[in-house]
Amino acid sequence: MQICEVWSISAERIRDYLLSQSDVLQKENDRFSCGLCELSLTALPLRKTGRFRFPQTKVEFSGPEDETLEIHRRFVIQFISAGG
Numbered sequence: 001m002q003i004c005e006v007w008s009i010s011a012e013r014i015r016d017y018l019l020s021q022s023d024v025l026q027k028e029n030d031r032f033s034c035g036l037c038e039l040s041l042t043a044l045p046l047r048k049t050g051r052f053r054f055p056q057t058k059v060e061f062s063g064p065e066d067e068t069l070e071i072h073r074r075f076v077i078q079f080i081s082a083g084g
Contacts, residue, residue, distance in 0.1 A: 001065040003072050009079055010055040011043040017078055024071075034071045037063030 007014070011030065018024045024034045030041040044056035059075070061068045 001061075001063065001068045003061040003068060004058065006044065006056055006058050007079060008047065008054045009057055011041045011057045014041055014057055014059065014079075017075075021074075035063070035067045037061060037067040037071050039071065 015030065018032050018039065019026060021034070024032050024039075026032055030043075032039040032041075038061075040060045042058040042060075044058055047054040047056050061072050061075075
């Protein structure tokens with residue numbers, strides 16, 4: 001299973017979160033694994049809206065469906081924000 005999303009969160013903040021998880025291993029700077037699920041981060045150019053600038057990071061999850069859905073669920077719970 002593969003999930004690919006772009007989040008308005010800096011790669012550094014996502015990296016810090018992943019490193020805080022006891023079952024996530026860093027393989028390279030922006031490549032991680034959680035069980036058989038592989039995760040990768042790609043920092044994208046800032047999104048410009050008028051005078052505002054927002055970070056963007058592409059987050060990719062790839063692996064067996066059950067493991068991918070579990071780490072993705074944890075990720076979403078960590079970063080989702082009701083109303084901003």
